[in-house]
Amino acid sequence: MVSTGRKCSRCNILKEWSLFHRRNSNNSGRASICKECKKIYNSGNYAPKGLASINPEGRNCKECEEFKPWNEYGIATQSRSGHKTRCKDCESTGKIATQNSRSALLEYAGPIDTYAAQRFILGMGRI
Ligand SMILES: [Zn+2]
Ligand SMILES: [Zn+2]
Numbered sequence: 001m002v003s004t005g006r007k008c009s010r011c012n013i014l015k016e017w018s019l020f021h022r023r024n025s026n027n028s029g030r031a032s033i034c035k036e037c038k039k040i041y042n043s044g045n046y047a048p049k050g051l052a053s054i055n056p057e058g059r060n061c062k063e064c065e066e067f068k069p070w071n072e073y074g075i076a077t078q079s080r081s082g083h084k085t086r087c088k089d090c091e092s093t094g095k096i097a098t099q100n101s102r103s104a105l106l107e108y109a110g111p112i113d114t115y116a117a118q119r120f121i122l123g124m125g126r127i
Contacts, residue, residue, distance in 0.1 A: 006030065010037035028081050062091035 005016040010033040020030040021038060037078065058069040062085040074091060075084035084091065 006032075008032075008034040008037055010034065010041075059083070059085075061085070061087040061090055063087065063094070 001127070003017075005014055006020065006028065007014050008020075010090070015034050017030055017032050019036070020032075021035055022029060023031045026032070033041065058067060058072065059081065060067050061073075064087065066087070068087045070083055072087045073085075074088060076083065079085065086094065097098045
């Protein structure tokens with residue numbers, strides 16, 4: 001069966017192959033969006049790729065992978081979505097974990113410091 005065209009992935013209209021730009025990197029040898037859609041894309045009247053995928057309701061947390069509303073995320077002006085990638089819950093547990101490891105390190109740093117101090121004192125003593 002020879003297909004005479006394809007459905008444009010943008011406008012979803014079945015069009016002839018001649019209405020798609022050639023693209024050698026594709027299996028079909030044609031672009032996945034039609035020339036018309038490509039024109040709109042090039043003129044910039046079309047939301048940049050990725051922006052359209054932002055859900056107005058919320059997102060899946062990068063950490064716990066649960067879908068949570070935007071108010072469950074901290075504000076991050078640098079990010080594309082305007083929110084952090086991890087939910088507030090994960091942010092706070094992450095902080096606790098960091099604090100725990102930090103205090104553990106401090107506890108551990110004690111004996112090391114004493115040991116180093118003893119060696120230092122001993123070394124000084126030798127001189
Ligand atoms: Zn199209
Ligand atoms: Zn989370």
